[in-house]
Amino acid sequence: MKTSPTSECHGDQEALVDAFLRELSEVKLASRNTSRNYAQALQTFCQWHASHEGAFPVWKHLQRSTFRSYLRYLGREQYSRSSTQIRFSALRTFYKFLIRRGVVEQTPIKDLVLPKKRQELPTYLTLDQIQALLEAPAKVWKQRKESMDHPGSVHPYMRDSAVLETLYSCGLRISELCSLLAVDIRWDEQRVKVLGKGNKERLCPIGKPALESIRCYWESIQHPRSPQLPVFMAHPEKQTPLYPRLIQGRLKQYLAAAGLDPQLTPHKLRHSFATHLINAGADLRSVQELLGHAHLVTTQIYTHLSTDRLIKVYQESHPRA
Numbered sequence: 393m394k395t396s397p398t399s400e401c402h403g404d405q406e407a408l409v410d411a412f413l414r415e416l417s418e419v420k421l422a423s424r425n426t427s428r429n430y431a432q433a434l435q436t437f438c439q440w441h442a443s444h445e446g447a448f449p450v451w452k453h454l455q456r457s458t459f460r461s462y463l464r465y466l467g468r469e470q471y472s473r474s475s476t477q478i479r480f481s482a483l484r485t486f487y488k489f490l491i492r493r494g495v496v497e498q499t500p501i502k503d504l505v506l507p508k509k510r511q512e513l514p515t516y517l518t519l520d521q522i523q524a525l526l527e528a529p530a531k532v533w534k535q536r537k538e539s540m541d542h543p544g545s546v547h548p549y550m551r552d553s554a555v556l557e558t559l560y561s562c563g564l565r566i567s568e569l570c571s572l573l574a575v576d577i578r579w580d581e582q583r584v585k586v587l588g589k590g591n592k593e594r595l596c597p598i599g600k601p602a603l604e605s606i607r608c609y610w611e612s613i614q615h616p617r618s619p620q621l622p623v624f625m626a627h628p629e630k631q632t633p634l635y636p637r638l639i640q641g642r643l644k645q646y647l648a649a650a651g652l653d654p655q656l657t658p659h660k661l662r663h664s665f666a667t668h669l670i671n672a673g674a675d676l677r678s679v680q681e682l683l684g685h686a687h688l689v690t691t692q693i694y695t696h697l698s699t700d701r702l703i704k705v706y707q708e709s710h711p712r713a
Contacts (some may be wrong), residue, residue, distance in 0.1 A: 404446045409434055412489045423589045425567065433482035440465060443511070451490055456500045459483070463506070473507045477511065480506055517663040521652060522560060525661075528646035529553040535649075547628065552642055554605035555624055555634070559655045559658060561602035562666030563683055566658045573618035588684035594636045596682060666694045 413434075417427045440462060441449040447644065449458075459480075463568040466476050470697040480501065487499035512651070517525065557578065560567055576583050576585040583595045613628040622633035636658075644654040662683070670678050 398661070405448055406448055408451060408490065408493070408495065409438070409486070411493075412486050415489065420435075421568075421591045423591070426589070430482040430485065431476055433479040436485060437483060451487075452496045454500055456504065459504055463504070469506075476506060480504070489590060515656075515660060516667040517652070517656075519668065521650065522661075522664055522668075524650035525646060525652065526553070526556050526560065528649040529556065529589060532555050532645060532649050543677075546615050547609075548642070550605075550609040551634070552626055552646065554602070554609040555639060556643075556646070556661070557602040557605040558584075558598065560665055561599040562596040563662050564596070565589075565662060565684075566639055567622065568684075570622075570634050570636060570639075572623040573619065573620050574615070574617050575622055577603075577623065586684065589686070589703060592682065592684065592686075594684050624697040663694075666691070670694050 399571055413427065413431055416422045416430060417424075422430070438448060440445070441458070443574045444461070444465075444627070463476070463480075465478065473477075484499065484501050487496065487501060491498045491499065529549045529552040533543075533546060536543040552569075554567065558572075559563065562584055562588060565588070568588055571587055572584065578584065578595075582598055582600070584596050586596050609615075609624075610617065613625070615625075615628070621631055624634040626632045626634050626638055639658055643656075643658055647654045647656055666679055666683060669682070670676070676688060676691055676695065680688050681692065683691060685691045
């Protein structure tokens with residue numbers, strides 16, 4: 393069957409997107425989240441272009457005015473500033489790829505002014521709130537046993553207790569926790585090997601309570617401790633790894649049991665980890681390494697949260713306070 397010039401052009405343009413996404417994951421070693429976000433961003437733009445211009449975009453023919461129109465469209469549709477930034481970051485990175493390939497000579501997005509991303513201070517839990525949350529799985533299980541004839545298995549609650557302890561003890565991203573393997577836990581050293589963004593590895597200290605909760609969880613499910621098995625399992629009998637959505641769903645009941653907002657996310661434990669370290673006097677560089685931040689500026693946002701500690705230090709130390 394003979395292909396029309398239009399469909400050939402469409403196919404060529406789509407192939408460029410596919411090649412870019414392959415390079416992003418296989419050569420640039422972008423994280424799974426980044427690859428997925430960039431793929432969605434390019435797909436959204438292509439769909440918008442097809443609906444407004446009647447065709448798939450031909451990348452070398454696109455003008456600055458096209459992207460201005462797209463920016464206005466995102467504004468009308470009330471996309472958040474953060475979402476708009478991600479979409480244009482994907483397009484900018486894609487055009488750099490096209491320049492390297494010799495498809496275009498320059499990017500039409502250069503110097504395009506985007507709405508500034510509002511810097512929102514991360515919310516965090518107090519030490520008392522953290523304690524209540526860490527105790528919540530045992531509390532929920534106890535209530536379940538007392539109110540039901542067949543409460544089910546204790547294993548998920550022991551797992552969830554270990555999950556919460558580990559998230560807070562190490563300041564992990566939820567994706568990092570889900571990808572932990574048995575071999576990554578260095579019991580004698582009290583450290584965990586973590587695969588972070590961009591497939592960068594780091595060693596995180598892990599506290600004794602977190603290690604003990606993992607040990608108890610493993611004993612309850614008779615974890616074989618094979619090196620390549622996941623630390624946390626969704627279904628122990630199938631040895632399938634835990635996944636973010638399951639953690640997010642179960643966290644809601646523990647937040648409610650602890651008297652906290654059920655809409656809080658697992659990432660708040662990471663925020664709490666960083667804030668509590670800084671409030672206790674940890675230096676910014678150390679916290680940056682523990683969090684796996686590539687840039688110090690990303691970590692600096694937590695310094696805005698330590699105002700109470702600074703005021704206390706000032707009042708106790710300054711002769712004219």
